[in-house]
Amino acid sequence: MKVIKFGGSSLATGPQFQRVIDILQADPDRQVVVTSAPGKAKEFPVKVTDLLLKYADQAIADEDFSETVRALKNRYGSIAQYFHVDKWEIQDLYAQIDDLNNHHYPTYRYLRAAFAAHGEYLNAQLLTMILKALGEDARFMDPRQIHLHFEGRNTVLDEEATYDALGQIKLEDGVRYIFPGFFGYNHEGRMVTFDRGGSDITGAILAKGLKADVYENFTDVSAIYAVNPNLVDHPRAIHSMSYNEMRELSYAGFAVFHDEAIIPAIKGQIPINIKNTNDPSAPGTWIGPSKEQKSEEPITGIAASKHFAALYIHRYLLNKGIGVTLRLLQILNRHHVSYEHMPSGVDDLTIIFDRDQLNDEQIEGIQTDIQNEFHPDTMTWHDNFALIMIVGQGMVGRVGTLTEIVTPLKEAGISLGMVNQGASEISIMLGLEPKDADAAVQAIYHHFFDK
Ligand SMILES: Nc1ncnc2c1ncn2[C@@H]1O[C@H](COP(=O)(O)OP(=O)(O)O)[C@@H](O)[C@H]1O
Numbered sequence: 088m089k090v091i092k093f094g095g096s097s098l099a100t101g102p103q104f105q106r107v108i109d110i111l112q113a114d115p116d117r118q119v120v121v122t123s124a125p126g127k128a129k130e131f132p133v134k135v136t137d138l139l140l141k142y143a144d145q146a147i148a149d150e151d152f153s154e155t156v157r158a159l160k161n162r163y164g165s166i167a168q169y170f171h172v173d174k175w176e177i178q179d180l181y182a183q184i185d186d187l188n189n190h191h192y193p194t195y196r197y198l199r200a201a202f203a204a205h206g207e208y209l210n211a212q213l214l215t216m217i218l219k220a221l222g223e224d225a226r227f228m229d230p231r232q233i234h235l236h237f238e239g240r241n242t243v244l245d246e247e248a249t250y251d252a253l254g255q256i257k258l259e260d261g262v263r264y265i266f267p268g269f270f271g272y273n274h275e276g277r278m279v280t281f282d283r284g285g286s287d288i289t290g291a292i293l294a295k296g297l298k299a300d301v302y303e304n305f306t307d308v309s310a311i312y313a314v315n316p317n318l319v320d321h322p323r324a325i326h327s328m329s330y331n332e333m334r335e336l337s338y339a340g341f342a343v344f345h346d347e348a349i350i351p352a353i354k355g356q357i358p359i360n361i362k363n364t365n366d367p368s369a370p371g372t373w374i375g376p377s378k379e380q381k382s383e384e385p386i387t388g389i390a391a392s393k394h395f396a397a398l399y400i401h402r403y404l405l406n407k408g409i410g411v412t413l414r415l416l417q418i419l420n421r422h423h424v425s426y427e428h429m430p431s432g433v434d435d436l437t438i439i440f441d442r443d444q445l446n447d448e449q450i451e452g453i454q455t456d457i458q459n460e461f462h463p464d465t466m467t468w469h470d471n472f473a474l475i476m477i478v479g480q481g482m483v484g485r486v487g488t489l490t491e492i493v494t495p496l497k498e499a500g501i502s503l504g505m506v507n508q509g510a511s512e513i514s515i516m517l518g519l520e521p522k523d524a525d526a527a528v529q530a531i532y533h534h535f536f537d538k
């Protein structure tokens with residue numbers, strides 16, 4: 088059995104839905120289907136999830152949302168019309184859009200989650216209707232088995248409850264099960280969403296929980312490329328890579344697959360195949376356990392992400408102080424802040440944060456407490472910081488890779504704020520100004536791949 092997830096670009100229009108149906112019908116093993124909300128298309132520049140969040144914010148602010156609701160109905164209506172879906176069935180979807188604003192939600196966060204989740208919730212219902220009309224035995228699955236709750240800014244999966252519940256599902260031959268992605272429910276039965284792009288995570292959880300042979304993830308590119316295709320023309324495709332390589336690359340900016348979606352796949356040892364809905368015969372990219380044979384290329388991919396911030400602290404004999412790191416972490420804990428990385432030198436260290444997770448009050452509070460407790464010689468806050476991750480199993484034990492990475496940067500006149508190599512040796516992280524990040528990625532890519 089295969090779990091097959093379609094991204095928003097694959098389900099954006101009627102013709103795209105037809106491609107999805109052809110892909111499903113080409114393989115009876117594609118039994119568990121995960122849908123995203125309709126994404127962008129040439130004629131629809133805004134994703135349905137963004138429209139729903141706009142609708143939510145307008146409802147919260149007591150503003151007129153009639154135009155937004157019209158746009159939402161138009162998205163589902165145009166797909167339904169393409170397949171001549173029964174008028175009453177479309178009306179039912181429209182009523183669910185209208186009804187969103189008639190419910191009570193305990194907080195704005197739950198309200199926004201319920202609105203956003205309906206992008207996939209309605210799309211899964213629509214796909215089920217269309218498949219049934221085509222004579223398929225298709226069943227809509229409300230993802231009640233996926234137990235989620237909000238914890239601070241994060242969404243947490245209750246693994247035991249989820250995998251117990253999924254373990255109870257007995258799949259019948261010849262039936263297709265259509266699950267909406269991106270959300271689950273808390274113990275009060277409220278919809279709780281993952282972060283943006285989280286339908287990939289739903290697919291991975293179902294693949295593990297239902298013991299799939301493979302997790303197919305259909306998107307709008309024919310492979311994962313060694314570099315973001317928006318930065319380099321015709322970049323080299325990655326045919327296969329390890330879970331750990333993908334985890335690092337998606338963490339650092341390969342938005343094609345959500346970084347947290349790797350974890351259930353690793354735990355269930357489910358191979359992942361990224362494929363293109365518009366070119367389904369292309370082999371795509373395989374992601375699985377570590378390759379036994381060493382790759383010929385030292386580098387598998389280069390990713391960049393610009394949503395970080397960094398705090399640089401310098402004080403002579405910082406390394407001699409006992410419990411310095413512990414006390415720093417206690418300060419972060421007091422301000423409910425988590426950090427991403429903490430590379431250190433003899434007398435200094437840098438703490439790297441996800442900028443999107445911080446507010447101004449926390450930034451101020453952390454600096455004041457560090458000032459009072461450590462009296463650093465220098466402390467500087469970099470509000471915008473970019474990280475580049477150069478990843479490759481082929482770097483392990485290889486001599487001179489770092490020189491090869493920094494040489495093209497020197498030639499391009501790009502200065503680095505930080506260099507850090509992970510203990511696993513499969514990645515090297517560079518920290519630099521966001522304005523230099525794209526040029527740095529291009530320079531490193533051309534050095535390694537344009538030979
Ligand atoms: N290294 C990469 N390889 C392939 N695509 C990438 C890479 N980095 C970023 N992307 C972007 O990811 C996009 C696909 O992800 P996404 O838009 O989330 O798709 P979907 O709607 O199918 O979920 C591609 O169109 C591409 O622009």
Ligand SMILES: N[C@@H](CC(=O)OP(=O)(O)O)C(=O)O
Binds near residue numbers: 124134268282285
């Ligand atoms: N629809 C949600 C979740 C998702 O995973 O979408 P996509 O598969 O289009 O990235 C979002 O836009 O974030």
